[in-house]
Amino acid sequence: xxxxxxxxxxxxxxxxxxxxxxxxxxxxxxxxxxxxxxxxxxxxxxxxxxxxxxxxxxxxxxxxxxxxxxxxxxxxxxxxxxxxxxxxxxxxxxxxxxxxxxxxxxxxxxxxxxxxxxxxxxxxxxxxxxxxxxxxxxxxxxxxxxxxxxxxxxxxxxxxxxxxxxxxxxxxxxxxxxxxxxxxxxxxxxxxxxxxxxxxxxxxxxxxxxxxxxxxxxxxxxxxxxxxxxxxxxxxxxxxxxxxxxx
Amino acid sequence: xxxxxxxxxxxxxxxxxxxxxxxxxxxxxxxxxxxxxxxxxxxxxxxxxxxxxxxxxxxxxxxxxxxxxxxxxxxxxxxxxxxxxxxxxxxxxxxxxxxxxxxxxxxxxxxxxxxxxxxxxxxxxxxxxxxxxxxxxxxxxxxxxxxxxxxxxxxxxxxxxxxxxxxxxxxxxxxxxxxxxxxxxxxxxxxxxxxxxxxxxxxxxxxxxxxxxxxxxxxxxxxxxxxxxxxxxxxxxxxxxxxxxxxxxxxxxxxxxxxxxxxxxxxxxxxxxxxxxxxxxxxxxxxxxxxxxxxxxxxxxxxxxxxxxxxxxxxxxxxxxxxxxxxxxxxxxxxxxxxxxxxxxxxxxxxxxxxxxxxxxxxxxxxxxxxxxxxxxxxxxxxxxxxxxxxxxxxxxxxxxxxxxxxxxxxxxxxxxxxxxxxxxxxxxxxxxxxxxxxxxxxxxxxxxxxxxxxxxxxxxxxxxxxxxxxxxxxxxxxxxxxxxxxxxxxxxxxxxxxxxxx
Numbered sequence: 001x002x003x004x005x006x007x008x009x010x011x012x013x014x015x016x017x018x019x020x021x022x023x024x025x026x027x028x029x030x031x032x033x034x035x036x037x038x039x040x041x042x043x044x045x046x047x048x049x050x051x052x053x054x055x056x057x058x059x060x061x062x063x064x065x066x067x068x069x070x071x072x073x074x075x076x077x078x079x080x081x082x083x084x085x086x087x088x089x090x091x092x093x094x095x096x097x098x099x100x101x102x103x104x105x106x107x108x109x110x111x112x113x114x115x116x117x118x119x120x121x122x123x124x125x126x127x128x129x130x131x132x133x134x135x136x137x138x139x140x141x142x143x144x145x146x147x148x149x150x151x152x153x154x155x156x157x158x159x160x161x162x163x164x165x166x167x168x169x170x171x172x173x174x175x176x177x178x179x180x181x182x183x184x185x186x187x188x189x190x191x192x193x194x195x196x197x198x199x200x201x202x203x204x205x206x207x208x209x210x211x212x213x214x215x216x217x218x219x220x221x222x223x224x225x226x227x228x229x230x231x232x233x234x235x236x237x238x239x240x241x242x243x244x245x246x247x
Numbered sequence: 248x249x250x251x252x253x254x255x256x257x258x259x260x261x262x263x264x265x266x267x268x269x270x271x272x273x274x275x276x277x278x279x280x281x282x283x284x285x286x287x288x289x290x291x292x293x294x295x296x297x298x299x300x301x302x303x304x305x306x307x308x309x310x311x312x313x314x315x316x317x318x319x320x321x322x323x324x325x326x327x328x329x330x331x332x333x334x335x336x337x338x339x340x341x342x343x344x345x346x347x348x349x350x351x352x353x354x355x356x357x358x359x360x361x362x363x364x365x366x367x368x369x370x371x372x373x374x375x376x377x378x379x380x381x382x383x384x385x386x387x388x389x390x391x392x393x394x395x396x397x398x399x400x401x402x403x404x405x406x407x408x409x410x411x412x413x414x415x416x417x418x419x420x421x422x423x424x425x426x427x428x429x430x431x432x433x434x435x436x437x438x439x440x441x442x443x444x445x446x447x448x449x450x451x452x453x454x455x456x457x458x459x460x461x462x463x464x465x466x467x468x469x470x471x472x473x474x475x476x477x478x479x480x481x482x483x484x485x486x487x488x489x490x491x492x493x494x495x496x497x498x499x500x501x502x503x504x505x506x507x508x509x510x511x512x513x514x515x516x517x518x519x520x521x522x523x524x525x526x527x528x529x530x531x532x533x534x535x536x537x538x539x540x541x542x543x544x545x546x547x548x549x550x551x552x553x554x555x556x557x558x559x560x561x562x563x564x565x566x567x568x569x570x571x572x573x574x575x576x577x578x579x580x581x582x583x584x585x586x587x588x589x590x591x592x593x594x595x596x597x598x599x600x601x602x603x604x605x606x607x608x609x610x611x612x613x614x615x616x617x618x619x620x621x622x623x624x625x626x627x628x629x630x631x632x633x634x635x636x637x638x639x640x641x642x643x644x645x646x647x648x649x650x651x652x653x654x655x656x657x658x659x660x661x662x663x664x665x666x667x668x669x670x671x672x673x674x675x676x677x678x679x680x681x682x683x684x685x686x687x688x689x690x691x692x693x694x695x696x697x698x699x700x701x702x703x704x705x706x707x708x709x710x711x712x713x714x715x716x717x718x719x720x721x722x723x724x725x726x727x728x729x730x731x732x733x734x735x736x737x738x739x740x741x742x743x744x745x746x747x748x749x750x
Contacts, residue, residue, distance in 0.1 A: 007511060007570055070538070132430070160403070175430055
């Protein structure tokens with residue numbers, strides 16, 4: 001008993017005051033890319049060629065953050081002269097075309113469905129479907145339940161059954177072997193329901209795109225309401241997306 | 248040990264024609280001789296070699312890695328009939344290449360996909376049906392016997408897999424584990440994708456083992472290109488590997504505590520795991536270490552400021568970790584659930600070929616950091632540490648021990664200035680017609696990649712073996728005669744990879 005109390009005292013209170021107070025992530029975190037449109041063409045081409053995800057369009061000088069894994073290759077190659085990554089972790093968008101960016105994202109709260117805000121703003125129950133990613137997206141979703149983030153204080157919970165859920169959060173590139181299970185889970189959620197694609201794999205196939213075993217992204221199978229980029233998305237990216245879209 | 252198998256060095260490429268190519272009878276004879284003398288299987292796979300298909304086997308003894316290949320024979324008598332650890336490898340080979348091991352005790356698909364040669368399917372599937380296709384799960388018949396089927400979609404935020412319990416009342420007679428739901432075709436992708444994509448794909452094999460897999464991949468390419476990363480990069484990689492181990496083990500201890508409804512430790516560990524992930528974030532900008540390791544070294548410098556911050560954070564956390572571990576293991580309600588739950592005997596562990604913490608909890612000391620050291624491990628003193636009981640308690644206790652050991656490894660590595668030449672793009676030309684095996688002790692145990700190149704230096708075969716490939720059967724064994732309500736606890740105590748297995 002004494003040990004329990006001593007540990008409790010030592011651990012203290014850890015829950016963040018986000019979103020009331022801003023959080024600064026460490027300087028090497030790579031969030032929303034900043035693009036220098038006046039970068040020389042040869043540097044732009046060099047970055048586009050070296051990008052492991054082929055996420056850079058050198059003509060339009062834009063980057064697809066639905067394909068990008070935020071590895072930082074382009075930033076290193078161009079020494080920040082074409083692309084540099086900011087510490088802004090607010091990356092979610094509600095329309096797929098918004099994933100192509102030149103460094104600014106549309107205001108998510110303005111694009112969010114007022115219908116969903118009215119329905120789920122006070123209580124949102126989500127069912128997670130893990131569909132063939134690497135488990136990093138799932139791990140950082142799970143983290144939202146730990147004391148620092150404490151998702152439940154916003155009335156948002158992950159539930160055990162699709163029947164109890166208002167929507168699904170899908171991670172992974174959706175393998176051939178997970179497709180039916182995913183669609184069945186989707187069907188089991190009562191309407192009106194919301195669909196969230198989380199992580200690079202579910203947005204575009206991610207690192208596995210081109211493999212005949214995976215899909216081209218969740219929106220090729222079912223309509224998606226909210227896209228959350230990252231490989232994996234930082235827990236704060238998830239949190240910001242859920243709070244901005246539903247609150 | 249006297250054998251015609253070629254002795255190879257971890258991470259060092261050799262020309263493929265140096266590897267003995269044996270007639271199958273001789274190959275078979277040598278394999279059984281190596282196994283008979285205590286050799287363990289590391290790899291056993293098939294590959295396309297021009298128009299022919301060949302088999303490749305890699306074994307380990309205490310200090311040696313041994314390799315040889317052979318032509319695929321017409322009739323192929325299963326090694327599994329004589330040595331259980333071949334079981335999964337032979338099923339995988341049948342699935343990938345349509346090679347049927349005759350007399351295999353339980354020839355069943357692994358990941359449910361068609362073979363690469365367009366041969367008639369060994370399992371009688373045409374893949375128009377959903378997984379598991381043409382397969383009837385193992386059944387037990389009798390009065391009072393019932394089945395519980397769980398998954399692929401589980402109740403928590405976890406990876407998909409199907410578990411089927413044959414029970415009498417609350418007792419589990421047998422647990423059948425069917426994976427494959429996460430199959431993404433990683434091995435084929437690694438052969439066909441541009442070289443620039445390899446690190447990103449390797450990091451995606453299993454995100455919780457991003458450092459481990461990327462290390463195996465980078466070491467393989469470095470071996471094939473005869474490049475050696477500098478000492479600083481090797482230290483940073485070692486630190487990253489140990490941070491990965493700590494974060495996962497701390498997370499597991501918390502989850503185990505949560506599964507027996509002792510919530511203080513569950514919450515504290517959940518929070519502290521995040522602090523360790525944030526140290527990796529500090530190092531490379533990603534909580535899982537993605538983007539850090541690249542062939543040739545690492546992409547991020549350890550600045551003096553980084554070193555100071557990491558040292559401060561780890562020094563602040565260490566007493567907290569120690570106290571929480573002490574709290575966990577001195578709480579009677581926790582001990583009463585951990586002890587004697589899901590025990591695997593040493594004999595069974597040896598027979599199944601378990602590796603990593605799951606094996607060390609059964610008294611098998613093997614740790615690749617000691618036996619086949621890479622990176623900076625050859626300069627470190629990794630203690631031999633085992634638990635003997637083989638139960639949930641032993642697995643938890645072992646993880647707790649490894650957390651504290653890894654913390655002191657990192658503390659010692661942070662004592663001195665670390666300097667490295669950072670890698671910018673990291674692209675190399677692998678040597679043609681070569682072969683390399685890399686082995687690392689990832690947090691789940693022996694992780695190994697094996698790469699073969701063709702005459703043009705293109706990757707001919709990329710083989711990945713996650714420690715879970717050896718260990719899933721250990722979980723099935725642990726569940727025998729255990730209460731079904733203890734499944735989550737046992738599952739967490741192994742915490743095996745679904746995606747690392749499914750590839």
